[in-house]
Amino acid sequence: MTSGFIRPMWSRHFVGLCLWLAQGAPLHALSLLTYNAAGNGTTDWSTNSAQVQAIGRQMLYLQPDVLTFQEIPFTNTWQMANFVKAYLPGYFLATNSGTDGFIRSAIASRHPIARSQKWLDGVTLTNFGYSGNFTRDLFEAEINAPGWTQPLHVFTTHLKATNDSDSASRRAAEASAISNFFVNTFLPANGQRPYVLTGDLNEDVNRPPGSSRQPIQRLVNPATGLRLTTPVNPVIGQDLTRDIQATLTARFDYILPGGLLFSNMATSQVFRTDVLNPVPPPLLQFDDRTASDHLPVLMVFANPFNAPFALTSINVTNDLISLSWETTAGRQYDLERSSDLQSWTKLATHLDATATNLGFSTNVAQTMQFFRVYRAP
Structure with a gap:
């Protein structure tokens, strides 16, 4: 199940962002x-x-x-x-x-x-x-x-x-x-x-x-x-x-x-x-x-901690993209990248959330890039 959206940001590159919920074990009621x-x-x-x-x-x-x-x-x-x-x-x-x-x-x-x-x-x-x-x-x-x-x-x-x-x-x-x-x-x-x-x-x-x-x-x-x-x-x-x-x-x-x-x-x-x-x-x-x-x-x-999360900001400066998204303290998040929405490469894993927001920055080397955030179960 997915939650979130794809948003293009025009700069020297075309950048898409997907916010996806965890695909693993369910968050139990x-x-x-x-x-x-x-x-x-x-x-x-x-x-x-x-x-x-x-x-x-x-x-x-x-x-x-x-x-x-x-x-x-x-x-x-x-x-x-x-x-x-x-x-x-x-x-x-x-x-x-x-x-x-x-x-x-x-x-x-x-x-x-x-x-x-x-x-x-x-x-x-x-x-x-x-x-x-x-x-x-x-x-x-x-x-x-x-x-x-x-x-x-x-x-x-x-x-x-x-x-x-x-x-x-x-x-x-x-x-x-x-x-x-x-x-x-x-x-x-x-x-x-x-x-x-x-x-x-x-x-x-x-x-x-x-x-x-x-x-x-x-x-x-x-x-x-x-x-x-x-x-x-x-x-x-x-x-x-x-x-x-x-x-x-x-x-x-x-x-x-x-x-x-x-x-x-x-x-x-x-x-x-x-x-x-x-x-x-x-x-x-x-x-x-x-x-x-x-x-x-x-x-x-229902699980009171299974709140949906959304993108809060995306900024592209030259070859650097900075992403920020809503988090739940105590949960972990992974960030992945793709050029075709088919094959995904992990950029960061087990990012620990300690507050209500988390950010990550990385270089954008290609003309088209997609990113997705994955919340661990």
């Missing part, structure tokens, strides 16, 4: 899934379990690049390696999240996980209006996605459940603690990187209980940069994610991207197997109900 796996109280988390198999079949079908799980049974955390081997072969896995002693979060990724870290694990919430501690934690994985010039920071959390007044206050305080973390810890150092918060927030932003202290609104605001999205099931158009095993009445599961990812959001959905007709293999009709009381939420993001 990325799919992200969040799923409360309903492992609380589960004693069998092996791949022999009907519940785990139903979760696995959905993952085999959807093939998301990154998965954030909540409610993995703490004592069976070790079984997640077997799950990945069976249903997500080759994926990287991070399970070093905080825990309340019963359940925890996990993150799996098709792409390398450079680092994973738990934040706010059991911290006091006194400064956020609640006399008590964070129920679980905020879990992060830093992921190196191919073709993305900056690491992707994926966060997941599982806020306090139930709607009694004390739980609602605790849930809101946990949301405030997360917002404070983004504003004062994460964003000052990483504000230019793509980031996203996922998880079971245990409250419906559009159908809040009477006890609500607005936890979602505490997370989604200009200071954190997190944006509210509303995926729906493409068959029936609902945003509800819980309780598929009884009656769907609420939306508890969210993907909240930062601004860079939000502006590159391509598609999203709440996934259900029970409304598919026909049901594609390897799925079973009621895998969604067998797997969890929650439904998974899937979102696809």
Whole structure:
């Protein structure tokens, strides 16, 4: 695929310039899934379990690049390696999240996980209006996605459940603690990187209980940069994610991207197997109900660093041509030359961009010359 144009410059020579995008590996979009796996109280988390198999079949079908799980049974955390081997072969896995002693979060990724870290694990919430501690934690994985010039920071959390007044206050305080973390810890150092918060927030932003202290609104605001999205099931158009095993009445599961990812959001959905007709293999009709009381939420993001680039200047002075073009910091560019647009010779390779513009000068020895800039994947 090409992008750009050919522009003649008349001097003593005829000079053409082509700006071409990389012809090699694609600059990947990325799919992200969040799923409360309903492992609380589960004693069998092996791949022999009907519940785990139903979760696995959905993952085999959807093939998301990154998965954030909540409610993995703490004592069976070790079984997640077997799950990945069976249903997500080759994926990287991070399970070093905080825990309340019963359940925890996990993150799996098709792409390398450079680092994973738990934040706010059991911290006091006194400064956020609640006399008590964070129920679980905020879990992060830093992921190196191919073709993305900056690491992707994926966060997941599982806020306090139930709607009694004390739980609602605790849930809101946990949301405030997360917002404070983004504003004062994460964003000052990483504000230019793509980031996203996922998880079971245990409250419906559009159908809040009477006890609500607005936890979602505490997370989604200009200071954190997190944006509210509303995926729906493409068959029936609902945003509800819980309780598929009884009656769907609420939306508890969210993907909240930062601004860079939000502006590159391509598609999203709440996934259900029970409304598919026909049901594609390897799925079973009621895998969604067998797997969890929650439904998974899937979102696809275009590569935010795959911006088109254009020529900014071309100057010919005697036998010297100077070219300048738009760049993305961290990317590499090659410059090639041709006299017939058929055979190309490399003039420069692996030119490192450190800013938004890059230039190159060379002699023009023939009466007709064409140049093209090639952006490496």
